[in-house]
Amino acid sequence: MAKEIIRVEHVGMKFNLSKEKVDSLKEYVIKSLKRQLEYNEFWALKDINFTLEKGDRLGILGLNGAGKSTLLKVIAGVFKPTEGKVYKKGKIAPLLELGAGFDMQYTGAENIYLYGAVLGYSKKFIEEKFDDIVAFSELDKFIDVPLKNYSSGMKSRLGFSIATVVAPEILILDEVLSVGDAKFRKKSEGKIMSMFDKGVTVLFVSHSLEQVCRLCNKAVILDHGTIKAFGGIEEVAEVYRKMLE
Numbered sequence: 061m062a063k064e065i066i067r068v069e070h071v072g073m074k075f076n077l078s079k080e081k082v083d084s085l086k087e088y089v090i091k092s093l094k095r096q097l098e099y100n101e102f103w104a105l106k107d108i109n110f111t112l113e114k115g116d117r118l119g120i121l122g123l124n125g126a127g128k129s130t131l132l133k134v135i136a137g138v139f140k141p142t143e144g145k146v147y148k149k150g151k152i153a154p155l156l157e158l159g160a161g162f163d164m165q166y167t168g169a170e171n172i173y174l175y176g177a178v179l180g181y182s183k184k185f186i187e188e189k190f191d192d193i194v195a196f197s198e199l200d201k202f203i204d205v206p207l208k209n210y211s212s213g214m215k216s217r218l219g220f221s222i223a224t225v226v227a228p229e230i231l232i233l234d235e236v237l238s239v240g241d242a243k244f245r246k247k248s249e250g251k252i253m254s255m256f257d258k259g260v261t262v263l264f265v266s267h268s269l270e271q272v273c274r275l276c277n278k279a280v281i282l283d284h285g286t287i288k289a290f291g292g293i294e295e296v297a298e299v300y301r302k303m304l305e
């Protein structure tokens with residue numbers, strides 16, 4: 061029997077959007093103390109339900125603002141859902157906003173430890189993998205330079221190399237296959253493919269239907285925070301094509 065690895069049950073995510081413009085932290089604190097802040101409730105996800113089995117590769121489709129990144133963040137554990145629950149088995153490698161945990165004042169080497177800790181790696185594990193991370197990122201010459209002097213592509217390369225050094229059971233990809241220059245993109249896609257071959261379960265957001273059809277066996281379409289279709293890639297791709305017409 062296929063092994064269930066992720067179960068998303070009745071997940072809802074609510075954000076509070078401020079009704080007025082607040083220009084500074086001071087203004088925010090004062091208005092907050094005077095209880096002058098008003099919010100609009102906004103549900104980015106509503107009653108999301110699905111399960112994935114080991115080795116499934118789910119493409120997440122939908123227009124801008126449909127809730128795709130929010131769903132990945134809820135599954136990765138970055139956001140706690142307002143409602144419902146996510147059950148998951150195994151180690152997760154979240155490739156979300158690569159390098160969101162970086163500190164620009166620190167060097168590349170220091171950030172490997174910092175970002176590794178953010179991703180939950182032990183110091184010993186990072187020490188063992190340090191050389192592999194630097195080699196994959198091809199940033200040897202710059203590894204002792206502060207990150208503020210890196211280009212955005214260099215930062216993404218370092219982030220990708222740190223996040224993919226683990227052998228995860230679940231891989232979460234938010235449009236990260238467009239990281240770096242063409243050469244690094246090819247190399248990063250190769251690395252992801254080798255993880256696919258090892259039977260990892262994948263959740264993958266991309267605006268390219270062609271890429272989703274090529275890489276995934278299942279897909280889900282999100283529309284204003286709800287599931288419009290879920291199932292085998294071919295049937296869902298057909299629904300999505302009609303939606304885009």
Ligand SMILES: Nc1ncnc2c1ncn2[C@@H]1O[C@H](COP(=O)(O)OP(=O)(O)OP(=O)(O)O)[C@@H](O)[C@H]1O
Pocket residue numbers: 075076077104122123124125126127128129130131
């Ligand atoms: N931290 C937040 N606070 C308030 N609203 C948020 C927050 N994060 C996301 N949202 C809102 O939730 C909705 C869904 O956003 P999300 O980033 O998940 O969409 P998406 O489908 O990934 O879009 P895109 O294709 O543009 O990346 C949007 O309306 C967005 O404004």
